[in-house]
Amino acid sequence: MRSADNLLILKAFAQELADAARTETMQRWKLGIAADDKGGGSGFDPVTEADREAERAMRGMIEARFPEHGIAGEEFPDKAAAGPLLWSLDPIDGTRSFICGMPTWVTLIALLEEGAPALGLIDAPRLAERYIGDCEKTWLISAGGETSLSSSGCETLADARFSTTDPFLFKEAEADPFAELQRRVRTTRYGHDGYAYARLAAGSIDLVVETGLKTHDYNALIPVVRGSGGVIGNWSGGGDFKAGQVVAAATPRLFDEAVALLEAAATS
Amino acid sequence: MRSADNLLILKAFAQELADAARTETMQRWKLGIAADDKGGGSGFDPVTEADREAERAMRGMIEARFPEHGIAGEEFPDKAAAGPLLWSLDPIDGTRSFICGMPTWVTLIALLEEGAPALGLIDAPRLAERYIGDCEKTWLISAGGETSLSSSGCETLADARFSTTDPFLFKEAEADPFAELQRRVRTTRYGHDGYAYARLAAGSIDLVVETGLKTHDYNALIPVVRGSGGVIGNWSGGGDFKAGQVVAAATPRLFDEAVALLEAAATS
Numbered sequence: 033m034r035s036a037d038n039l040l041i042l043k044a045f046a047q048e049l050a051d052a053a054r055t056e057t058m059q060r061w062k063l064g065i066a067a068d069d070k071g072g073g074s075g076f077d078p079v080t081e082a083d084r085e086a087e088r089a090m091r092g093m094i095e096a097r098f099p100e101h102g103i104a105g106e107e108f109p110d111k112a113a114a115g116p117l118l119w120s121l122d123p124i125d126g127t128r129s130f131i132c133g134m135p136t137w138v139t140l141i142a143l144l145e146e147g148a149p150a151l152g153l154i155d156a157p158r159l160a161e162r163y164i165g166d167c168e169k170t171w172l173i174s175a176g177g178e179t180s181l182s183s184s185g186c187e188t189l190a191d192a193r194f195s196t197t198d199p200f201l202f203k204e205a206e207a208d209p210f211a212e213l214q215r216r217v218r219t220t221r222y223g224h225d226g227y228a229y230a231r232l233a234a235g236s237i238d239l240v241v242e243t244g245l246k247t248h249d250y251n252a253l254i255p256v257v258r259g260s261g262g263v264i265g266n267w268s269g270g271g272d273f274k275a276g277q278v279v280a281a282a283t284p285r286l287f288d289e290a291v292a293l294l295e296a297a298a299t300s
Numbered sequence: 301m302r303s304a305d306n307l308l309i310l311k312a313f314a315q316e317l318a319d320a321a322r323t324e325t326m327q328r329w330k331l332g333i334a335a336d337d338k339g340g341g342s343g344f345d346p347v348t349e350a351d352r353e354a355e356r357a358m359r360g361m362i363e364a365r366f367p368e369h370g371i372a373g374e375e376f377p378d379k380a381a382a383g384p385l386l387w388s389l390d391p392i393d394g395t396r397s398f399i400c401g402m403p404t405w406v407t408l409i410a411l412l413e414e415g416a417p418a419l420g421l422i423d424a425p426r427l428a429e430r431y432i433g434d435c436e437k438t439w440l441i442s443a444g445g446e447t448s449l450s451s452s453g454c455e456t457l458a459d460a461r462f463s464t465t466d467p468f469l470f471k472e473a474e475a476d477p478f479a480e481l482q483r484r485v486r487t488t489r490y491g492h493d494g495y496a497y498a499r500l501a502a503g504s505i506d507l508v509v510e511t512g513l514k515t516h517d518y519n520a521l522i523p524v525v526r527g528s529g530g531v532i533g534n535w536s537g538g539g540d541f542k543a544g545q546v547v548a549a550a551t552p553r554l555f556d557e558a559v560a561l562l563e564a565a566a567t568s
Contacts, residue, residue: 064504065502065503065504128487128488128489129489131461131487131504132461132463132487132489132499132504132505133499133502133503133504133505134404134489134492134499134504135403135404135427136402136403158427159403159426193399193400195400199467199468199490200467200482214468219396219399219400220396221396221397221400221402221491222467222490222491223489223490223491224402231400231401231402234333234401235333235401236332236333236399236400236401236402237400237401
């Protein structure tokens with residue numbers, strides 16, 4: 033993995049996984065939107081099927097090509113690694129956007145080395161945008177070709193374009209610092225799940241703060257944000273994400289300003 | 301206007317307006333995302349420029365082709381009509397999505413006859429989706445061609461995919477019915493402005509409730525929602541939108557269930 037050749041091979045393979053997932057998710061997303069029976073009852077649950085079939089496809093490819101790699105996903109039991117490398121898979125991040133026919137749901141794919149996310153991929157099938165980062169660089173791959181990305185230069189909350197998935201997730205001790213963030217930032221967006229971190233890497237979102245994230249939610253985001261020059265950590269400013277409280281910022285100064293507000297409610 | 305020929309001509313013309321607006325908005329949206337100076341300071345304000353130049357382009361086309369038509373937009377003074385027809389223009393609905401590089405901002409174009417919205421167009425440039433309705437039919441025009449749209453068959457809040465732009469806009473008397481709606485629905489999406497009504501027409505959103513809408517925000521939505529079989533009215537269930545409280549639903553039953561909750565806070 034540490035060799036540049038290995039990294040190139042694994043980056044190309046991560047893209048093959050994303051291609052396979054896209055095939056499984058996009059057809060069911062379109063079917064779901066077209067289904068007459070909107071409220072359920074037909075037994076066809078497009079998001080559950082898409083999640084399961086996309087993960088099944090990716091697992092099959094990993095097992096065939098790299099049988100020594102571990103696999104952790106949402107839908108099937110974990111497969112232990114016979115070595116340092118493990119894939120973390122979330123076929124559909126943004127299930128609510130998916131079922132509402134909205135475009136910003138994503139597939140998250142991460143490769144961890146000795147437990148640390150080394151490679152992250154955020155794929156937005158409806159938008160035909162793919163973001164891939166390795167902690168040192170981040171690229172956007174789209175119809176326009178491959179572009180190297182940089183997070184914005186935003187250094188203050190007052191200038192920040194802020195995104196969080198669900199404003200009603202912040203409860204009890206978390207509610208106050210969240211409300212204060214909302215008051216201080218330039219503008220707030222909701223509901224974009226992993227796609228918000230992709231836009232942070234691309235420079236059009238400056239700050240993302242979330243709580244309640246699971247490992248398969250955040251693993252892929254870390255190399256994408258870091259590779260763009262952004263900072264991602266927990267609400268105390270540290271690098272342990274297990275408590276699920278995540279803050280990502282375009283610059284170290286903005287990160288510090290957000291952490292100063294959030295750390296009182298940090299659980300790690 | 302009442303003749304089918306006139307309607308066809310005006311529908312085609314509305315699309316020419318949307319094409320012209322797309323050219324003005326898309327280039328500035330991309331420039332805005334690419335700009336190094338994210339927090340302002342360069343004097344380049346992509347959303348303001350896009351708004352103004354798109355409206356200027358559309359006004360010029362209307363004045364050249366239909367000098368007797370009235371024009372009401374956000375950026376320039378109203379032009380009175382010398383007849384029954386008036387265009388209502390909102391070049392960028394969803395300015396916060398626009399400045400955050402998110403895809404669901406839209407251009408809204410409506411043609412009013414004797415003050416009643418007869419034709420509505422919702423154009424989503426980044427998604428290359430165009431929705432056009434005439435109160436009797438609604439079509440989606442995209443790379444896949446032209447499709448006739450129907451709202452979903454959803455009849456209860458418990459099954460409803462609910463969307464509202466800003467959950468923090470509901471203040472005082474409006475806060476309680478909004479919170480109750482959120483509790484009762486199947487799922488909630490935020491931040492999609494006029495695009496949420498397009499997805500209601502397309503059957504993937506079942507209910508939209510908003511407050512604080514201006515005439516140029518809602519005029520185009522009405523023919524699109526009604527043409528798909530959906531219902532759109534104010535919080536009392538009536539057809540006067542001047543108070544800015546709007547509810548749109550996939551079916552009459554769902555509309556009535558939402559209105560039953562909302563009417564206590566209705567101001568019209």
